[in-house]
Amino acid sequence: MSTPISITSIASISPLGASLKEIGKAYRTSDHHFRQKEFNGNLEWVAPLSEEIRAEVTQLKQSTAHYKMLDDSVLFAIYAARKAIIDADWQSENDFGINIGSSRGATTLFEKYHEDFITHKKAATLASPTTTLGNISSWVAHDLNSRGPEISHSITCSTALHSLLNGVAWLRSGMAERFLVGGSEAPLTPFTLAQMRALKIYSSVPSAPFNDQDIEVGERSQSYPCRALDFSKTQNAMVLGEAASMACLEKGVSEKTLAVVEGLGYATEILEHNVSISTDAKCFQRSMAMALGKLRPEEIDVVVMHAPGTVKGDRSEFTAIQKVFCNKIPFLTTNKWKVGHTFGASGLLSIEMAILMLQQQEVIKVPYTDEFQTPSKIKKVMVNAVGFGGNAVSVLLSI
Template sequence: MNDKISITAIASISALGDSSSDTWRGYGRDGHCFEEQDFDNQRTWIAPLSPTLKQEIQQLKGSNSKYKNLDDTVLYAIWVSRAVIGKAGWRAADNFGINIGSSRGATQLFEKYHEDYLQHKKTATLTSPTSTLGNIASWVGHDLQTQGPDISHSITCSTALHSMLNGIAWLKSGMANRFLVGGSEAPLTPFTIAQMKALKIYAPMTSTPLSQHDDMVAEQSRSYPCRALDLDKSQNTMVLGEGAAMACLEVGLWENSLAVIEGVGYATEPLEHNVSISTDAVCFQRSMKMALGNLSPDEVDAIVMHAPGTIKGDMTEFKAIKEVFGNKTPFLTTNKWKVGHTFGASGMLSVELAILMLQQQEVIKVPYLVYESTRKSLNRVMVNAVGFGGNAVSVLLRRP
């Protein structure tokens, strides 16, 4: 990447809160953000937004008659997009581009409309336009009144990082100077959770330790329903969360640059199964190597892994990292143990964690893992994401 592209602002909402300071403090606190709730008479772990934040989203919904029929996925995107362009100092007249995606799209509305159809054999007038995945970016563009391109897409769990790739492509082509990119997801619905349970990847409701660590670590692991990056777990432990995260991309290096995007990589491998990737994640090997470019692997200080908390997903990514980095493995972390898997928003939440670590010069450890040592300084952090179908993305961030 010859032209420097900076991230000049980032914002999010998740179970951790709605500000970077809250998010960083949340990562530093012991424990997770999961709650037990009933879904179809089954107790289930989830990572929802706080009641206070939910209320703010509802106020947004009631602030404009056009917004009352929008899905939470769209409302989350609008809320965070307002926040992030405020941080960046952008105005509508800047005519920046928008690329915001979602894995599931308008999940809540779609399920509601479908249930109504099954009962009444007809559906509401606005069913189609409000349940279409492509309405996320267009509604954000409408809300912000920018005249740039509005793009929505779904590439499952790597959606947010693919939106970053697309924004970078627009900037490098000279067709835009600024791009708002990210992902939004509101998947905490009975049907969505039932789908994950059907795949047998969801965290069980149990107090039995699922790890083969020593007694102290095994005792600690009881407190963490999702054991992302625990390579000794004997069951899948994915937990769903909800949220949204957006970043402002600009060409050049600016006083408010939070990080420079030093490299990007992407790869898709042939499917061996509908939901799996190869045992050593060839797609991740290719995406990480592409993101590194000519940079030596030992120049990367940390990797924020995708690591969804499943046995195969965590292990294959770890093996791919070992293939690329050899004995000079960077510090490894993930945030799924804390906020759950937010599907299409997860990649940008990982970017936020990477930026916060670069700013604070401190790594976030996974609490139930034993780390041999940590680096004294952080200059480069890589972020990984992958979705069903083996669509991997790696983004290399550097301190400005």
Template sequence: MEPISISAFASISPLGKTSKEVWNSYLDNDHRISKRDFKNFTEWTASISKEDRKEIENIRNSDNKYKSLDDTVLFAIYASRKAVKDANWTTGDDFGINIGSSRGATALFEKFHEEFLETGTSSTLSSPTTTLGNISSWIAHDLKSSGPEISHSITCSTALHSLLNGVAWIQAGMCDKFIVGGSEAPLTDFTIAQMKALKVYSKETEGNPCKAFDLEKTKNTMVLGEGAAVVCLENEISDKTIAKIEGVGYATEVLKHNTSVTADAECFQKSMKMACKHINLDEIDAIVMHAPGTIKGDSSEVNAIHKVFCNKIPFLTTNKWKIGHTFGASGLLNLELGLLMLQHQKVIEVPFAMKQTPPKQIKKVLVNAVGFGGNAVTVLLSL
């Protein structure tokens, strides 16, 4: 593939709403996870700040039509507006949009379903506000774009699958620009209960609740977070280019169980090799891992990295110990970390992980994501 230009990126998450805020958040050793009260329990979650929540409410109240939208849509509108502005794209351009979500408008869906069980009737807007295409179509409306708009759900690798799709459209010559990413607002009673039922949710009472990349943990420590992240892709490398997408990889492995992954994460081995097929593996300086904070999830990815890179392991990091697992948005928040490390020429260490020697220079970074269904995606970033 020809390198694809990343001309802008933006996000809103527990780390902040600007690149400066996000990077400063990465520079400290504090997580952004706290206890939150739900109807039937109290659990660890990572929420966007009260201050940043005001930005979302401002969008909600800016248009009467937006008042009925789910947070997944509003998060994505916020990030997309900022990214398009930073990329100097013009409102009304024919850029493509592909913003995905794993759970979608789950808060609204749960609300409408509860109303139906109580009354036997459904609210008027229950269908259009909970459909899967809801995110990209509203962003297209908000940005007045005239290009293709696509939404999908491929579990926790959704955002990087969005990126794959944007790359494919540009490489095919069907579009010159694409905004891609993921958005997730999963901090609801039912979603948390589902993760607890899988016995993967953190029960930690002291220290950091999410021990992502702690290979010595004896309990699952996954925590859910919320947020959205997007990047602007262009077909030409220019003075606007922040970084390049030099390679992409993807793979799906045969499952033994609905949530399983092989001990050596064969899907990650294949996706990483595919992303790096045109370079020497020694050129990779760092890997932003998926690392969900579960025993098998973390160890299988590290095992896959050792299988692929043998004795020359790049610097390994993850962000889920800080912001939890944001499901369909997590891959793009991983990519954001990779971009920031390239920009600032500094790796981010996980405080309770094994000690590693930081690279002297960061030129190439791999970014991983995988979801239920054994679907892995790897993206190769370079300066």
């Protein structure tokens, strides 16, 4: 890439916490962040925000009359975006663009409004404006008083990385100097859970006390509702989580730089099925090869996999990595065993995870997997994401 693009801050709100210090600490434990809650009369594993963070979101919701009608997906985005621009020292700058996406959008409000419509045969006044996908970026722009372009989109689970891709394109075109990019998702709703159940990809791991102190590595995965990156599993084990994550992008490299976007790749493959990619994930092969550019595969130290926790999804991505990296497989990891699949926000949570590894020079391991060699130094990390539609994105970060 001819013009260096830096990530100068990253902020998120997730079950892991709301500060990089708190999130880094959470990653250093082998605990997951799942709880069982009742949906449609059934107990389901989910990864919700902590009660403390939820209270802060509620306070934000009640801070002004306009915000009381907003969906959690919008409130999560506002919360994380405020933190991101403060950390990037953009408080007095408002000439930046915004691109925030979401896979599902305003799920809670949409389900509520639709239920009311079925009951009363009449739509609420704000049903349309508060459930449009553009609602996310426009309200963040309003909250931050920004003057640049504002974009919202949905490209399913690769949405957040497509936001980053788009932000880089705007910066390199010269049409913007700064861009706030990210994804936000609040999918813990009855209808969303029912959709995942209908696809037969959701975790059915029974409730059990979590204590891995005396469990061998090969058996430990049974304590985890989501077994992402467990290539020996025979049942799908995806679990949903809620989150928002935002990154500030700027041209050049400075003392604020957390990581440099060294390579970008993207690809879409012709699907054989509506919800699954090919067994060797051709879209990932092409996106990773594009992100590598002229670099040798052995120069990549870590790959943060998309790895949703499904049997076919995890295996196909691993097969693609084997084809691209051959016998030089990097250290492989993911965060979905701990925080679940946050759909449109997941890619930026993986970027945050990659930045933590680059900054701390320590890999974040999946506790029930020990087959990948730990690198002596972490200089380059590749992050993958893909969603329904076979739309893969790979981002290469370096320090």
